Amino acid sequence: MANESATPLLEVENLAVEFDTPAGPLRAVRGVSFEVGECETLAIVGESGSGKSVTAQALMGLVPQAARIAGGRVSIEGRDVAGLSDREWQALRGERISMIFQDPLSALNPSLTVGYQIGEMFRRHRGAGRAEARRRAAELMALVGIPDAERRLDDHPHRFSGGMRQRVMIAMALALDPRLLIADEPTTALDVTVQAQILRLLRQRQRAERLGMILISHDLGVVARAADRVAVMYAGRIVETGTVAEVYERPAHPYTLGLMRAVPDPRDIGAPLEAIEGRPPDLAARPAGCAFHPRCPFARDVCLTDDPAPHEFHAARASACHFAEEVIAHGGN
Ligand SMILES: Nc1ncnc2c1ncn2[C@@H]1O[C@H](COP(=O)(O)OP(=O)(O)OP(=O)(O)O)[C@@H](O)[C@H]1O
Ligand code: SF4
Numbered sequence: 188m189a190n191e192s193a194t195p196l197l198e199v200e201n202l203a204v205e206f207d208t209p210a211g212p213l214r215a216v217r218g219v220s221f222e223v224g225e226c227e228t229l230a231i232v233g234e235s236g237s238g239k240s241v242t243a244q245a246l247m248g249l250v251p252q253a254a255r256i257a258g259g260r261v262s263i264e265g266r267d268v269a270g271l272s273d274r275e276w277q278a279l280r281g282e283r284i285s286m287i288f289q290d291p292l293s294a295l296n297p298s299l300t301v302g303y304q305i306g307e308m309f310r311r312h313r314g315a316g317r318a319e320a321r322r323r324a325a326e327l328m329a330l331v332g333i334p335d336a337e338r339r340l341d342d343h344p345h346r347f348s349g350g351m352r353q354r355v356m357i358a359m360a361l362a363l364d365p366r367l368l369i370a371d372e373p374t375t376a377l378d379v380t381v382q383a384q385i386l387r388l389l390r391q392r393q394r395a396e397r398l399g400m401i402l403i404s405h406d407l408g409v410v411a412r413a414a415d416r417v418a419v420m421y422a423g424r425i426v427e428t429g430t431v432a433e434v435y436e437r438p439a440h441p442y443t444l445g446l447m448r449a450v451p452d453p454r455d456i457g458a459p460l461e462a463i464e465g466r467p468p469d470l471a472a473r474p475a476g477c478a479f480h481p482r483c484p485f486a487r488d489v490c491l492t493d494d495p496a497p498h499e500f501h502a503a504r505a506s507a508c509h510f511a512e513e514v515i516a517h518g519g520n
């Protein structure tokens with residue numbers, strides 16, 4: 188599953204995103220770096236508000252209006268996307284990088300049929316005529332497992348169950364054969380059986396198309412099943428990365444350790460990512476030093492003043508903690 192090609196599909200280096208607020212810039216994403224290779228799934232996990240969706244939006248060139256990219260570099264298939272025009276972004280989005288948005292209902296237009304909305308991808312990007320677009324939409328719907336696809340083309344989104352709506356979103360995201368897929372909480376609103384079906388479908392399509400994938404999830408069970416590597420976000424920063432097996436077995440950041448201990452069995456699909464003691468910081472009043480220090484059982488004086496940058500301590504393993512080795516040793520007890 189791991190990527191073997193030389194240039195990763197996606198490279199993110201030191202990405203920073205800020206919201207302009209009356210009280211000054213709010214740093215929602217800071218110093219975020221990662222790579223995604225062909226056929227590889229990177230999961231991004233973290234509490235609500237940690238910056239997962241804003242990171243994903245930045246990769247798609249779709250940060251909210253009040254926000255701006257304040258630094259860093261994003262390369263898609265080796266191409267730096269800084270300074271792309273709207274037209275260039277439109278050509279990239281859907282074609283090379285595509286996203287399943289966190290809220291499928293708001294991503295679909297309630298007043299247009301599903302067939303029209305999927306067909307639109309082919310009309311707009313491929314210059315297909317109506318009949319051709321309709322045929323391609325039906326094919327895609329069948330491909331993602333929507334029964335009776337031909338007939339369902341003319342249904343509106345509200346006529347679909349949550350799971351089927353998610354399949355429609357997947358069909359739209361895959362319509363133009365992208366190389367990279369971002370799935371933002373693709374199974375959160377679904378029951379466990381449907382969750383498993385959607386994850387299976389994503390995996391199937393990933394293997395068939397050799398897609399690189401970013402899976403954003405609150406659910407450690409989903410991540411354990413679906414991802415190769417994981418990046419843990421806290422207060423806008425990636426605090427730990429590694430393979431799923433390594434991070435789950437030997438967390439190297441106290442926040443990850445807390446997450447792992449908050450669920451009875453992280454491999455148990457459906458297990459929610461429980462809040463650990465204390466609350467995530469208000470980004471407008473981020474604590475000095477390490478942002479996690481008010482909740483951290485390992486904190487010492489240095490943590491109150493020195494913000495630890497993520498550092499590699501083994502191959503492809505990084506932690507943003509002054510005491511990563513100690514945390515690993517502790518987790519093994
Ligand atoms: N439109 C916005 N205006 C101002 N601030 C925003 C906006 N959207 C997000 N933020 C800020 O950016 C931070 C990160 O938000 P983001 O949506 O990335 O969180 P998330 O990790 O995806 O959370 P969730 O798990 O709830 O989806 C939030 O804490 C919030 O402070
Ligand atoms: S740097 Fe200090 S406060 Fe931050 S996670 Fe590590 S031990 Fe805890």
Ligand SMILES: [Mg+2]
Pocket residue numbers: 239240241289371
């Ligand atoms: Mg989100």
